[in-house]
Amino acid sequence: MFKKITRRNFIWFSLGFVAAVGTTKVTLNYHSKQKILALDNPTKDFTVIGTSSLKERAAAKGLMYGTAIRNHHLWEDSKLAETLVKECQILVPEWALKWYIPNPALRPEPNIFDFSEVDKILAFAQNKGLQLRGHTLVWHESLPPWFQDTVNSNNAQQILEQHINTVVGRYAGKMHSWDVVNEAINEGYLLVREQKNNIPNNLKNNLRKTPWLELLGDNYIDKAFRLTHQADPTATLVYNDYGLDYDTDADEAKRNAVLNLLENLKSKGTPIHALGIQAHLDASETNFNPDKLRSFLRDVASLGLKIMITELDVTDEKLPSDIEMRDRIIAKTYEDYLSTVLSEPAVTTVITWGISDKYSWLSDFKPRPDKAAVRPLPFDANMNRKLGWNAIARAFDNARLRS
Numbered sequence: 001m002f003k004k005i006t007r008r009n010f011i012w013f014s015l016g017f018v019a020a021v022g023t024t025k026v027t028l029n030y031h032s033k034q035k036i037l038a039l040d041n042p043t044k045d046f047t048v049i050g051t052s053s054l055k056e057r058a059a060a061k062g063l064m065y066g067t068a069i070r071n072h073h074l075w076e077d078s079k080l081a082e083t084l085v086k087e088c089q090i091l092v093p094e095w096a097l098k099w100y101i102p103n104p105a106l107r108p109e110p111n112i113f114d115f116s117e118v119d120k121i122l123a124f125a126q127n128k129g130l131q132l133r134g135h136t137l138v139w140h141e142s143l144p145p146w147f148q149d150t151v152n153s154n155n156a157q158q159i160l161e162q163h164i165n166t167v168v169g170r171y172a173g174k175m176h177s178w179d180v181v182n183e184a185i186n187e188g189y190l191l192v193r194e195q196k197n198n199i200p201n202n203l204k205n206n207l208r209k210t211p212w213l214e215l216l217g218d219n220y221i222d223k224a225f226r227l228t229h230q231a232d233p234t235a236t237l238v239y240n241d242y243g244l245d246y247d248t249d250a251d252e253a254k255r256n257a258v259l260n261l262l263e264n265l266k267s268k269g270t271p272i273h274a275l276g277i278q279a280h281l282d283a284s285e286t287n288f289n290p291d292k293l294r295s296f297l298r299d300v301a302s303l304g305l306k307i308m309i310t311e312l313d314v315t316d317e318k319l320p321s322d323i324e325m326r327d328r329i330i331a332k333t334y335e336d337y338l339s340t341v342l343s344e345p346a347v348t349t350v351i352t353w354g355i356s357d358k359y360s361w362l363s364d365f366k367p368r369p370d371k372a373a374v375r376p377l378p379f380d381a382n383m384n385r386k387l388g389w390n391a392i393a394r395a396f397d398n399a400r401l402r403s
């Protein structure tokens with residue numbers, strides 16, 4: 001039935017197959033590049049009126065702008081410190097309030113806490129009239145080396161209570177807010193896979209399998225919020241997560257799962273006050289649907305929750321090398337996103353995950369294939385404003401005044 005495949009035919013067939021795959025890849029690559037180039041609008045106007053800082057423009061609308069800061073940079077980079085004070089109303093330690101980021105780690109041993117860096121950051125903020133927020137109390141990353149061998153289902157509750165009472169208690173009355181629990185919902189693509197496999201879409205299945213879930217059960221989130229509220233009744237308590245921004249199956253599934261979690265917590269009377277949307281954006285992402293995002297924000301606000309944009313930045317990992325084009329596309333991403341989220345009155349705060357390209361996590365975590373320096377933030381490595389700064393300023397200027 002089948003004609004005997006000679007060696008020659010097989011070689012021709014293989015070459016043809018490789019050529020077809022190669023052509024397909026080149027075509028897809030070409031189209032994706034065309035879609036990204038179409039994001040650029042060389043004539044888009046990023047004009048900003050006046051000389052006010054981002055802090056002043058945000059405050060004029062009842063908003064707050066701020067940034068994440070790596071402790072030692074405050075002491076080592078005076079130009080950065082000067083810019084922070086001028087542009088920001090709120091700071092968040094990128095590392096210092098995690099359980100364990102070396103040099104110095106907050107909790108190097110189970111019964112040892114090192115507050116030296118946090119105390120210095122708090123003193124800096126208070127001295128400059130800035131607010132400080134805490135990040136983060138319960139997360140599955142940046143746990144200490146001793147955690148795995150020390151913490152078990154018998155002592156996990158006590159160790160978490162000790163952490164929250166010690167850390168939150170020390171700064172009670174001085175912190176604007178806390179990311180109490182960070183990234184407790186599964187990755188969006190896993191949620192989509194569960195749906196395709198007809199796994200029931202409920203909180204239990206949506207929760208990320210973290211050490212905290214394994215050790216304390218699915219009520220650990222409620223417990224963490226209650227402990228934090230008890231330790232500092234004045235602080236705004238936030239659930240913080242990412243992957244909520246785009247019109248993709250994964251982000252849609254994540255938005256639904258986060259909303260389900262928030263509804264569950266509110267129904268139990270959990271002392272949760274806000275959703276933190278990290279907003280690590282991708283300048284090459286073309287699936288952005290403002291109406292879908294606004295609808296999600298409305299649903300969150302309808303629970304009586306505020307919304308904070310907590311880790312905003314825009315990766316240029318997949319953008320062409322041309323710097324002017326990259327800056328324009330990144331700026332448009334900032335302005336499109338912020339004009340969408342700021343149309344929701346419940347959005348109160350915008351925090352970028354760093355303020356200068358010199359110190360972005362993206363340099364290490366999402367480097368560009370061409371090895372060029374990344375340009376995700378409002379200021380360049382020399383602390384000069386970029387178009388991204390203009391875009392954020394314009395979004396604040398065009399935002400409605402918060403009551």
Ligand code: G3I
Pocket residue numbers: 094098101102103141142182278311361
């Ligand atoms: O400082 C130590 C250094 O002494 C040591 O030699 C080296 C060995 O790996 O590690 C260094 O610490 C690293 C630290 O960044 C400083 O570079 C940690 O390993 C590394 O895990 C840490 O990454 C941080 C990451 O969170 C994990 O904590 C990133 O800077 C930080 O930007 C990132 O921020 C997270 C938010 O907290 C949550 N949302 C996502 C966001 C981005 O991943």
